[in-house]
Amino acid sequence: MRTRTLRLEPVVFHLFNATVMLALAVVTLYPFLNTLAVSFNAGNDTIRGGIYLWPRIWTDQNYRAVFAGGTIYHAFWVSVARTVIATLLSLFLTSMLAYAVSRKEYVFRKPVTILIVLTMYFNAGLIPTYFLIKDLHLLNNFLVYIIPGLISAFNMIVIRTYMQTLPEGLIESAKVDGAGDFRTFFSIILPLCQPVLATVALFVAVGQWNSWFDTFLYASSKQNLSTLQYELMKLLSSASFSNTNPAVANSGAGATLQMVTPISIRAAITIVASVPILVVYPFLQKYFVHGMQLGSVKE
Amino acid sequence: MGVATRKKLWSSLSLGLALCLALAGCSGNSSNSSESEPSSAATNSTSAGASASPSASESDALEPITISAFIGAPQQQPTADNRIYKKIQDELGVKLNMEFLVGDLQQKLGVMIAGGEYPDLITADPKLVTAKAVIPLEDLIEQYGPNLKKHYEKYWNLMKDSSDGHIYWLPNYGAYTGDYLATVYQGPAFWIQKDILKEAGYPTPKTLDEYFKLISDYAAKHPTTSDGQPTIGFTTLAYDWRTFPLTNAPEHLSGHANDGGVVVDNGVATVFATQDIAKTYYKKLNEIYNQGLMDKEAFVQNYDQYLAKVASGRVLGMFDQRWNFEQAENELIGQNKIGQTYVPFPLTYEGVTDHYLDRPVLNLNNGFGISKDAKDPVRIIQFLDALVSEDWQKTLQWGEEGVDYLVDENGKFYRTQEQRDQQNDPTWKLANKADALWAYAPKMEGTYSDGNATGPGTQPDEFYNSLKPEDKEVLDAYQHKTWTEFFTPAPENPIYYPAWNIDLIDGSDASVANKQMTDATLKYLPKAIMSKTDQFDSVWQEYVDAYAKINVKAYEDRINSQIQWRIENWSSN
């Protein structure tokens, strides 16, 4: 009796699980495929609706419109630079801070934690922050992408929580061997935190990559600091704008086929903006390896 | 901030188009009259005028200069080697360094004003006047801008700021020269499909009853379109800021001009949302809803869904402004479903003359101003002045002769189909048009001294060549030449007109009331229209009660005081 259930149960479970996962994949893949299809469909035709998984009238016009200005190539590299630099720096500083406040014996653990955590729940407002950035001479400066957002309270808490699940004995034995906190942090804790660091790296990188608001506020008048997202935002808003502008409409009296519309340009932009960052995750997945062999670490 | 962003963009756009966006609700602008003192701004201008001696201007006209400009609307950056901008740089010595809006205009301006640093040229916003960010232009124009002076002569008093009497902005639309040519009609109307008219023998519906009779007869005969989809008798839209298809009809039906949320009788504005002229219309909609003629989803659909329905050819009629559904109509043309494109009718209540068509109005609080940080205001005015010469206007609007347009033996400008088509290619335009500058710079509208229309869109032959045979058939049947002839010709505009571009000071009671009225309207109108016939009156009463709680008077007072101000200050022209 018991052996039978043991043999049958995994099959049933895996079938069930695979079905659920496949259903989920279908449901979550659909919006992306739909966006892809719209991005390759003639703009005017998209207005009719009814585009699902495949374009009805194939065109590359939407993509040509995205690449037309030529400004996005440089902007792409700015985006890459800010994402890479900010992610590495942020990861380093946030995890170091997380280590300090994960130490129960640390005198300032509580005040530091509280002060950092509270930052998640208030927002000083646009204008005072603008003044600060201005006073620090960060306006129209590449560093404005890096410096203001290095520490995220959320990420710090996530890393700290992970660190607290690590066996305390590891640190104690390091201390016994005479290691200071820096050495413990670098040589023992950091290597064990790979999965959570990969997670936080993803959070920071995606946030950096998708951000356009800082360009809008602090660096908009310097074209060579423009980021990919900002250029795409520009394109999207101008596409939506000119489409309701009779002055523009008038100049093209007559039927306009294959015209680029806001819906189609939005789809193309979404694809261009997200594909580069999408490749990051599968790469990070290898750090999500089960079991850091903690069991084998002698405590 | 995505939503706020769009909402704002549209609000500035609405002014830019001289087309009313209903209640003119979203314009969050301020011209705080009571607090600003003119003195410091005035000093600015005199000092600027004094610093550059008039005689010097001719000789350094070609000294290269870079002018920075902020455009308060989204545009695409032209290519670095754009043909027209290059011509401007070569011939006028001006290199433009333009920044375009991305995101929310009010946020951007708020930060810019707080920071206190501005580019040389900046597009209009009342906030900037309050912040003393821009300099008065009248002396500069008198001294250095003969073309501008002539261009705005008729409108001089209208351009003065209502707070201190200075001119800060150069309106970008609405200053006409020569003949005013209207061909396509982009404004409000009750629209109906061409096939319906054809089948009924080209009647001219004048009232709601006649209009809906045509629709219901046709819908009864054609429950589905030729490709099998169910027809929709009448639809409307109340999504995001696009609420005017639902809210604006009553003022037009009652023979008033487009004043936004108010109707103006004898110089006195009142909010019409709960008046009888509104109740009559919505009761009619309630009736057709209960007949099953009205789109059930009308109040739930978003803009894309609305366009999709119109583009499918299923919608027999709607009240809207044409530019709002133009994309969908273009798609119908693209599918060669010309019979399902629309003809406008100016429906009215019994015994009322229609006033759908209005004369163009000056696009106040729009266009460029010169900031206090501009290093050489004289040079900037000279640059803008050069642009309103006929030669440059032709370059900006038509393009370059022989390249973008041709001239026939009678001196008429025309374009080949290929030349027309490339104007629709956004990529081509980035390299070959100076649209971003043109849209905000002072511009000629109407006709040039040689009789050509200022732009291709209003050249009569250009228009006629774009018509399909089906369009010509309809126009012939009604013995009209253009779509505007379906309307009673526009009478002279009242002096104050239009009331919808009156600025409701930021954060004032009037602007709060305006928001509350919009909220109430969007909540109760759908409820009333979708109610059972015998319940309409009680829902309407709820609506009226909701309005009674709003400080409507604050809103009306602000509008009326500005109307009075305009009558006093604008009539002296």
Added chain:
Amino acid sequence: MASAPKGISSNTAAMTAAPKSSIFKRMRSQKQLMLMSLPILLYVLLFSYYPIWGWTQAFQNYKPALPFSQQEWVGFKQFNFLFRDDSFLKVLRNTVGMSFINLVLGFLTAIALAILLNEIKSRLFKRTIQTISYLPHFLSWIIVTGLVANALSIDGGIINVLLMKLGFIQEPIMWLSKPHYFWGIVGASHVWKEVGWNAIIYLAAITSIDPSLYEAAEIDGANRYKKMLHITLPGIKSIVIILLIMNLGWILDAGFEVQYLLGNGVVVDWSQTIDIFVLKYGLQIGNYSLATAAGIFKTIVSVALIFAANTVAKRIGEDRLI
């Protein structure tokens, strides 16, 4: 099997071993920890706390054009406007309601997804599903709500078509015109867009579970569900609780984009959130002060909530946020 309990016991040891008198001595011995944290704290004080002087806007009739000294002070006028408005209670109810639904649905679905993914044996299949499931996170709300509106349409929307084919309903339902469905639609849309993304953090947490625990449980004859219940779930418990406390602080942040894009006049009594209210009556009509006042109100509520939740967590002996 031994590591988890041992961690807890040594934690408590560390806490009790700290008599107050020796605080300076401890500081001296913790120079490295201080070096790791205090400069960063200074940085945070500068970038996050220093600009708080901007909160004075809430008590002014703030105009960006004027210097601080010339602003008009209006006391609690902005707060009065906010709290006295007839619709405020409704808006508050909607905000809390939608946040709560999003919170519960968001947690349950993400945790379930993480656990189910963890059970997949094939690494390729697991990674593929994982990658696909987080794709919608990269689409903007305007695209997602557009798809939601189409799916819910009575005009051939997939939901109505399916329900009718399956015989659950006789005629299509106009989902977006039913006020009482609105919260659920918003919650489901959130799940659709974010479930894969939210699961990532739990997947990372699951990796910290010692594999020997599973091996030991297997030897004890525990089945799959027992292992999920007694090893996997407890293994991610601390991160779940920490995230719950953190998210509780954001209960007044139900957002505005989804509600704005999916809402309409018919359901406005159930769709309007605080953020939409502030957008309409603050930012859109140039009243920055109202937005600041609302922000202060939200902060006060947030801080009160997280401290309360933290205290509760402490009482019942769970992991704490602070």
